[in-house]
Amino acid sequence: MLTEQKIKELELQAESLRETIVEMLTAAGSGHTAGPLGMADIFAAFYFYILKHDPHNPGWEERDRLILSNGHIVPVRYAAMAHAGYFPVAECLTLRKFGSRLQGHPERLRLPGLETTSGPLGSGLSQAAGYAYGARMDDKKFRVYCAMSDGEQDAGNVWEAAMFAGNNKLSNLTAIVDRNNIQINGMTEHVMPLEHLRAKYEAFNWHVIEVDGHNIREFVDATEQAKAIYERPTVIIAHTIPGKGIKEIEFDYRWHGKPPSKEEAQKFLAELRTLKGKIASEHQ
Amino acid sequence: MLNPSAKLDSEFEKEFASKKSSDLLATHGQTFSSQTPSLAATRDGFGKGLLELGEKDPRVLALCADLAESTRMLAFKEKYPERYIELGVAEQNLASVASGLANYGKIPFIASYAAFSPGRNNEQIRTTISLNNVPVKIVGSHAGLSVGPDGATHQALEDIALMRVQPNMCVLSPCDAEEARKATRAAATHNGPVYIRLAREKTPVMTTLASPFEIGRANLLWLGENPQVTIFATGPLTYQALMAAQELESEISVSVINVHTIKPLDTAAVVAAAKNTGAVVTVEEHQIAGGLGSAIAEALAQEYPVPMEFVGVRDQFGQSGNPAELLAHYKLDTPAIKEAVKTVFARKLQ
Numbered sequence: 001m002l003t004e005q006k007i008k009e010l011e012l013q014a015e016s017l018r019e020t021i022v023e024m025l026t027a028a029g030s031g032h033t034a035g036p037l038g039m040a041d042i043f044a045a046f047y048f049y050i051l052k053h054d055p056h057n058p059g060w061e062e063r064d065r066l067i068l069s070n071g072h073i074v075p076v077r078y079a080a081m082a083h084a085g086y087f088p089v090a091e092c093l094t095l096r097k098f099g100s101r102l103q104g105h106p107e108r109l110r111l112p113g114l115e116t117t118s119g120p121l122g123s124g125l126s127q128a129a130g131y132a133y134g135a136r137m138d139d140k141k142f143r144v145y146c147a148m149s150d151g152e153q154d155a156g157n158v159w160e161a162a163m164f165a166g167n168n169k170l171s172n173l174t175a176i177v178d179r180n181n182i183q184i185n186g187m188t189e190h191v192m193p194l195e196h197l198r199a200k201y202e203a204f205n206w207h208v209i210e211v212d213g214h215n216i217r218e219f220v221d222a223t224e225q226a227k228a229i230y231e232r233p234t235v236i237i238a239h240t241i242p243g244k245g246i247k248e249i250e251f252d253y254r255w256h257g258k259p260p261s262k263e264e265a266q267k268f269l270a271e272l273r274t275l276k277g278k279i280a281s282e283h284q
Numbered sequence: 285m286l287n288p289s290a291k292l293d294s295e296f297e298k299e300f301a302s303k304k305s306s307d308l309l310a311t312h313g314q315t316f317s318s319q320t321p322s323l324a325a326t327r328d329g330f331g332k333g334l335l336e337l338g339e340k341d342p343r344v345l346a347l348c349a350d351l352a353e354s355t356r357m358l359a360f361k362e363k364y365p366e367r368y369i370e371l372g373v374a375e376q377n378l379a380s381v382a383s384g385l386a387n388y389g390k391i392p393f394i395a396s397y398a399a400f401s402p403g404r405n406n407e408q409i410r411t412t413i414s415l416n417n418v419p420v421k422i423v424g425s426h427a428g429l430s431v432g433p434d435g436a437t438h439q440a441l442e443d444i445a446l447m448r449v450q451p452n453m454c455v456l457s458p459c460d461a462e463e464a465r466k467a468t469r470a471a472a473t474h475n476g477p478v479y480i481r482l483a484r485e486k487t488p489v490m491t492t493l494a495s496p497f498e499i500g501r502a503n504l505l506w507l508g509e510n511p512q513v514t515i516f517a518t519g520p521l522t523y524q525a526l527m528a529a530q531e532l533e534s535e536i537s538v539s540v541i542n543v544h545t546i547k548p549l550d551t552a553a554v555v556a557a558a559k560n561t562g563a564v565v566t567v568e569e570h571q572i573a574g575g576l577g578s579a580i581a582e583a584l585a586q587e588y589p590v591p592m593e594f595v596g597v598r599d600q601f602g603q604s605g606n607p608a609e610l611l612a613h614y615k616l617d618t619p620a621i622k623e624a625v626k627t628v629f630a631r632k633l634q
Binding site: 067107108109115116117118119120122123124126127128129130131132133134135137156157160161163164 | 366367369371372374376377379380381382383384385386387388389390392407408411412415416417
């Protein structure tokens with residue numbers, strides 16, 4: 001039951017993930033900032049409410065599978081996994097460093113719980129569809145989730161997968177598109193327009209739900225609704241703010257692929273630690 | 285079982301040195317006859333092997349990109365429709381859906397023409413199959429020039445190179461239909477990604493049910509008396525290599541080794557043969573760059589360099605024509621192999 005109390009907890013958890021994201025990216029000295037911050041609410045909802053999973057048994061057969069297609073936002077997944085107990089939060093500071101299990105883009109064989117290896121965009125939805133197809137053959141009850149970016153929708157492979165999943169009515173598959181409207185070269189609608197995205201997925205026989213990606217109740221409700229759709233896969237188009245939580249970088253596509261400097265990080269962390277302005281930050 | 289890596293052993297010498305090549309082939313169940321070979325395509329052997337696997341292992345699935353009949357997945361599709369998955373003309377999806385299925389616990393075989401898979405979907409294979417190290421079996425049919433009239437677009441001449449450079453990937457290139465059947469079965473039990481290269485054309489069947497097949501173990505098919513040159517051949521051109529050996533019998537004694545596994549390469553057998561004969565020819569229906577010849581050159585350059593000649597495609601695309609015309613034009617036929625043997629033999633004597 002998603003109580004108001006639980007939602008508050010998840011929102012706080014999302015803020016913790018954002019702090020960890022800023023810390024790990026700053027320590028790494030490279031990586032992507034906007035996407036992970038924008039998806040923090042959704043990953044908090046996944047790891048602390050939606051997913052059936054066991055951090056102490058990452059290979060549990062009945063677990064829900066979360067495939068991260070846009071591997072470059074993996075800091076949000078690492079942060080969520082660490083906070084959920086898969087590994088110590090301190091290990092997050094090894095991100096992108098030699099010998100670390102936390103590769104710049106996720107590698108399944110290096111860290112239990114990642115489900116797959118990704119980075120090159122466009123093939124996560126296919127893998128999730130394969131997973132869902134196999135699970136359905138064996139009457140498995142777990143669900144398969146696939147998180148994608150919106151810029152990724154430029155890739156033809158995405159639409160091959162969308163056609164396949166729609167054709168096969170993979171109702172155990174729920175995709176999430178992080179609709180933050182930015183990609184490396186600029187705004188998505190300037191680089192390669194995606195609209196009308198809803199109509200495109202509908203035309204491929206998907207059930208489409210649009211939500212505010214920072215409204216945890218809306219997102220959780222959408223994942224629940226998807227479970228009740230038996231005849232087609234569901235895609236949740238989650239409208240998010242890139243860089244969410246740090247006013248200075250929100251909506252700015254230039255933060256897609258760079259990390260904060262040490263000075264910026266201090267400022268950003270101070271902003272994140274005010275409980276949305278309710279308290280004074282320890283850094284102020 | 286014949287063990288080429290033990291070729292230089294006295295035991296090996298004892299067993300085979302006195303025998304004629306034809307006896308050797310007979311000993312190991314091969315029925316090589318240059319006069320009236322029976323013909324079958326390696327893709328047919330794959331179809332048979334896949335059908336056998338369907339019976340044997342319920343985890344085996346067949347995924348196809350709109351080419352069920354020509355890749356010979358059709359029989360499996362008809363017998364096990366619930367385990368056949370249609371992808372349509374979408375090779376990138378073919379590879380990455382299979383990755384998901386394998387990651388979940390299935391053993392998917394994915395089939396298309398080699399020009400498209402692994403041609404078009406190379407990155408998906410690299411990231412979602414090889415780097416992920418999941419047991420997807422990639423079947424590239426219609427490889428080589430012998431696709432014939434379809435022309436250069438459909439003549440994959442670089443697929444071995446593409447697959448050989450990916451860590452975790454095993455690369456199989458069977459010489460005939462029977463070996464393709466065995467390779468298919470072996471691929472299913474190999475714990476990891478495998479590429480199987482197949483051809484469209486019917487070609488001579490040199491091996492039999494009893495012939496040995498083990499991934500990573502090359503097979504000696506022909507051993508002339510006191511051989512002076514070793515031919516390493518892969519795929520259906522192995523037959524032309526045997527023909528060349530036979531036709532050269534009175535001139536230059538040759539041994540022929542069928543390298544059905546290009547990766548992992550049977551380095552021990554390759555080095556032993558190079559030490560034995562001191563001269564090497566490689567034969568493949570593929571670009572010389574990155575193919576069997578390259579693999580063997582890499583091994584010998586490090587371990588035992590000897591004069592070497594390459595029979596393969598020389599940095600060119602193919603074109604329309606019938607298979608025999610094309611093999612002759614691109615110098616992959618029996619006369620070309622004989623020429624290479626003579627050249628390398630002369631170099632050895634210098």
